[in-house]
Amino acid sequence: MENQFFVDSEYLSPAALEKKHKLETDPSSRKNHMEYLPGMEIIESDVCQQVMYQMNSFDYSFYTARDVRAALDHETCSVEDFKALLSPAAEPFLEEMAQKARMETSKHFGNTVYLFTPLYIANYCENYCVYCGFNCYNHINRMKLTMEQIEHEMKVIADSGMEEILILTGESRAQSDVQYIGEAVKLARKYFRMVGLEIYPVNTDEYKYLHECGADYVTVFQETYDADKYETLHLFGHKRVWPYRFDAQERALRGGMRGVAFSALLGLSDFRKDALASALHVYYLQRKYPHAEMSLSCPRLRPIINNDKINPLDVGEKQLCQILCAYRIFLPFVGITVSSRESAEFRNGIVKIAATKISAGVSTGIGDHESKYTGKEDDAVKGDEQFEIDDDRSFETMYKDMSGEGLQPVLNDYVYV
Numbered sequence: 134m135e136n137q138f139f140v141d142s143e144y145l146s147p148a149a150l151e152k153k154h155k156l157e158t159d160p161s162s163r164k165n166h167m168e169y170l171p172g173m174e175i176i177e178s179d180v181c182q183q184v185m186y187q188m189n190s191f192d193y194s195f196y197t198a199r200d201v202r203a204a205l206d207h208e209t210c211s212v213e214d215f216k217a218l219l220s221p222a223a224e225p226f227l228e229e230m231a232q233k234a235r236m237e238t239s240k241h242f243g244n245t246v247y248l249f250t251p252l253y254i255a256n257y258c259e260n261y262c263v264y265c266g267f268n269c270y271n272h273i274n275r276m277k278l279t280m281e282q283i284e285h286e287m288k289v290i291a292d293s294g295m296e297e298i299l300i301l302t303g304e305s306r307a308q309s310d311v312q313y314i315g316e317a318v319k320l321a322r323k324y325f326r327m328v329g330l331e332i333y334p335v336n337t338d339e340y341k342y343l344h345e346c347g348a349d350y351v352t353v354f355q356e357t358y359d360a361d362k363y364e365t366l367h368l369f370g371h372k373r374v375w376p377y378r379f380d381a382q383e384r385a386l387r388g389g390m391r392g393v394a395f396s397a398l399l400g401l402s403d404f405r406k407d408a409l410a411s412a413l414h415v416y417y418l419q420r421k422y423p424h425a426e427m428s429l430s431c432p433r434l435r436p437i438i439n440n441d442k443i444n445p446l447d448v449g450e451k452q453l454c455q456i457l458c459a460y461r462i463f464l465p466f467v468g469i470t471v472s473s474r475e476s477a478e479f480r481n482g483i484v485k486i487a488a489t490k491i492s493a494g495v496s497t498g499i500g501d502h503e504s505k506y507t508g509k510e511d512d513a514v515k516g517d518e519q520f521e522i523d524d525d526r527s528f529e530t531m532y533k534d535m536s537g538e539g540l541q542p543v544l545n546d547y548v549y550v
Contacts, residue, residue, distance in 0.1 A: 258303035260370030297327035304333035322347035334381035340388025350392035358410035392426035428468035493531035
């Protein structure tokens, strides 16, 4: 297999290099990515079958300007209309799509934009994902915060005025088990109104436990819905099991989570098909769990430590804007998050059109919020970042910028009674 993403690190031991190269070049040495590993819960659900049927049969070259025109004229956007809006034929209609998306956003969300920040509490990982800075073969500074350190980071963030936090870890049960994550959630409830999780997928009973600890929602990146391509990118670890990851949001909802978020990492495979599958994943689960809050994002690949060659394959800002506008037209009630992977200029523009949620004061490293938020440097050991961000504005700056764009920044929209 030609590996276009990962370059060998000079720090890898000969034994690690040998194993890595065998995994890359010899498919027979890798476990079947469609087979569950021991301990992984299997749920009976037809959502995956529906999504994959639509994605695999999606020929976007089939759609014409007439199809796009009809989709924009329809009051309600069907699945076929959505496919037309994702096709290359829709690119000349981008301005009209943006106008319609902006109208839908205003109708359902007003001029509000929600602000949150991520907090990485560990970067240990047991997976070999060739595009990720945390992957187990990448030589980086690994770190796992103690509860005392987590609370300190949370207090620094909360003191800035932020009311929603997204807790993230690398995908390592050994280093960041469910109980560790649960204790971090309990701490977060002391400081924040909303607590989200972006961790390795777990079973229904474990999601139930994390919800009881205080987690409100769960975000899972499918990375790519193309199972064959997925196999070539995830060579080792629990993340390699494609169907278990696909069903994570449904297990989270069965475990009592109030909301779930979905995403593909654009640039790993055919971005139009991944965009279709991501939205349809929401579409079909929405009909099955109408009470649940659901949201979408569509981040693009970014460079990682020890490898600056990772970039989106063919997803320009124009294509990204097209996807976000199509999402809004197809799913008018669904929240859309735009990542700090994108530039400040792009994010300032898209929140006035289609996006409703934006991260601020972002760090993808471990243990560095005090220096980032207060400017106070310390000698503490810090963990390396997962990927490079493009928009590094502070919460205060982001709040002012959003207000300056004529938007109303919202820190929390949920009241517990």
